[in-house]
Amino acid sequence: MTEEFLSFLWKYRLYDADCLKVEGNKIQVLSTGELNRDSGPDFFNARLKMDDTIWAGNIEIHQKASDWNRHGHDKNAAFDNVVLHITGENDAPVYTSKGRHVPTIILNFDPLHLSKYNSLMQTNRWIPCADYLLSVEPVIISSILSKMGIERLEFRTNLITDDLGKSINDWEEVFYRYLARSFGFHVNSHPFEMLARSIPYIMVKKHGHQRLQLEALFFGQAGFLLDDYSKDDYYNSLREEYNFLRAKYDLQTIEPHLWKFMRLRPGNFPTIRIAQFVAMLNTNVSLFAAVLDASTTKSLHEILLADVSAYWQNHYTFGNPSPLKTKSLGRLSADVLIINTIVPFYFIYGKKTGKVEFQDKAMKFLEEIEAEGNAIVRLWKQVGIKPKNAFESQALLHLKSEYCDRKRCTECGIGVKIISKG
Numbered sequence: 001m002t003e004e005f006l007s008f009l010w011k012y013r014l015y016d017a018d019c020l021k022v023e024g025n026k027i028q029v030l031s032t033g034e035l036n037r038d039s040g041p042d043f044f045n046a047r048l049k050m051d052d053t054i055w056a057g058n059i060e061i062h063q064k065a066s067d068w069n070r071h072g073h074d075k076n077a078a079f080d081n082v083v084l085h086i087t088g089e090n091d092a093p094v095y096t097s098k099g100r101h102v103p104t105i106i107l108n109f110d111p112l113h114l115s116k117y118n119s120l121m122q123t124n125r126w127i128p129c130a131d132y133l134l135s136v137e138p139v140i141i142s143s144i145l146s147k148m149g150i151e152r153l154e155f156r157t158n159l160i161t162d163d164l165g166k167s168i169n170d171w172e173e174v175f176y177r178y179l180a181r182s183f184g185f186h187v188n189s190h191p192f193e194m195l196a197r198s199i200p201y202i203m204v205k206k207h208g209h210q211r212l213q214l215e216a217l218f219f220g221q222a223g224f225l226l227d228d229y230s231k232d233d234y235y236n237s238l239r240e241e242y243n244f245l246r247a248k249y250d251l252q253t254i255e256p257h258l259w260k261f262m263r264l265r266p267g268n269f270p271t272i273r274i275a276q277f278v279a280m281l282n283t284n285v286s287l288f289a290a291v292l293d294a295s296t297t298k299s300l301h302e303i304l305l306a307d308v309s310a311y312w313q314n315h316y317t318f319g320n321p322s323p324l325k326t327k328s329l330g331r332l333s334a335d336v337l338i339i340n341t342i343v344p345f346y347f348i349y350g351k352k353t354g355k356v357e358f359q360d361k362a363m364k365f366l367e368e369i370e371a372e373g374n375a376i377v378r379l380w381k382q383v384g385i386k387p388k389n390a391f392e393s394q395a396l397l398h399l400k401s402e403y404c405d406r407k408r409c410t411e412c413g414i415g416v417k418i419i420s421k422g
Contacts, residue, residue, distance in 0.1 A: 001088045005117050006061045007042055008410040009107050010086060014420055016108040025051055033059055040078050057083035065104050068094040116419045120409045127404040130383050132418045144413045148395035157348035172288045175345055176201040182341045183277045188270045191258040195222050198254055208285035211309060214278050216241035222274060223256030229319040234311045266316040276329045279306035291342055297368055304334040335369050339390050366391035376400055
């Protein structure tokens with residue numbers, strides 16, 4: 001059995017307490033301690049009662065008692081305060097670096113716990129607990145989704161916090177970059193982020209009211225103004241404007257081969273996404289302030305769903321006319337941008353400024369937006385977990401990637417319930 005499983009038994013007290021004895025003396029566990037995920041003993045600040053003596057200290061867990069010496073704990077002062085050593089096989093006595101003997105015990109437990117644990121660890125199902133989910137009470141699943149939803153937000157805001165630190169808390173610049181990346185919708189996220197980094201937001205604000213200049217900057221920097229369409233007046237106007245701006249700001253074009261068109265619907269071509277992004281910037285020059293002022297998802301849609309310029313109403317790429325069609329961003333795509341970028345920024349902005357109303361707004365919008373319909377969410381639905389809104393679908397995405405895929409079942413309330421049922 002693994003150290004993880006033994007730690008699980010100890011943390012949730014899934015052992016026969018009457019059999020906790022050292023040299024015939026019964027041990028009463030007053031507190032199992034705090035699980036430590038860093039270096040050092042496995043549990044800090046445990047409290048045990050042996051006979052009439054209260055012991056306060058740490059707990060260390062190994063598959064075999066001899067692992068204590070193999071891991072060098074007998075020479076490491078960080079383990080001198082261990083008051084109890086738990087093991088699956090007591091094959092050797094253990095001592096601290098000061099020569100104190102450390103009591104060692106083997107936990108007695110229901111074998112069904114180990115059977116359930118092994119079942120989850122060894123399965124090839126797309127989520128380990130797929131065969132057991134229907135036996136878990138809805139209230140437990142609801143509680144886990146709440147926890148995972150918050151974790152998802154915290155996980156995303158950690159990345160934003162790092163970038164804010166690097167930019168000396170330039171909220172406008174960092175938000176602009178993140179939103180640009182989201183406009184790439186996975187397939188073109190990387191080149192879209194590169195594009196935004198090549199055009200600082202201060203430059204966007206300077207030219208934001210002139211759509212032709214803004215389009216020239218973005219299409220030029222994207223590498224889409226390198227061809228020759230002599231009969232395309234719009235294209236030639238952009239190229240002329242871009243050549244002037246490139247010389248003025250000493251700009252370096254990103255490589256056009258980075259953009260992906262293959263297997264994309266024309267409405268998702270990067271040329272269209274850039275036109276949509278520019279339209280949004282043109283109508284909302286103070287973009288971050290506009291987003292902060294939004295009080296409803298409808299007002300956010302109004303910011304994001306700006307109409308592209310006339311040329312793109314009947315083009316998907318330069319030089320190739322197409323039937324006339326409105327090409328503003330769709331509502332579902334706008335919701336993806338709100339979920340993936342705007343909501344995390346509300347959350348971290350509220351946290352950093354102490355304005356809790358923005359954290360409340362982040363949660364409110366996630367609960368108002370419909371659950372996502374991607375492949376992972378559809379698979380969850382197949383096993384009986386149907387998210388009610390975007391908060392819960394985000395929670396399921398986080399649960400899958402951070403727990404299920406990593407077999408962290410003993411850290412998930414669903415897994416804990418399944419294993420501990422016995």
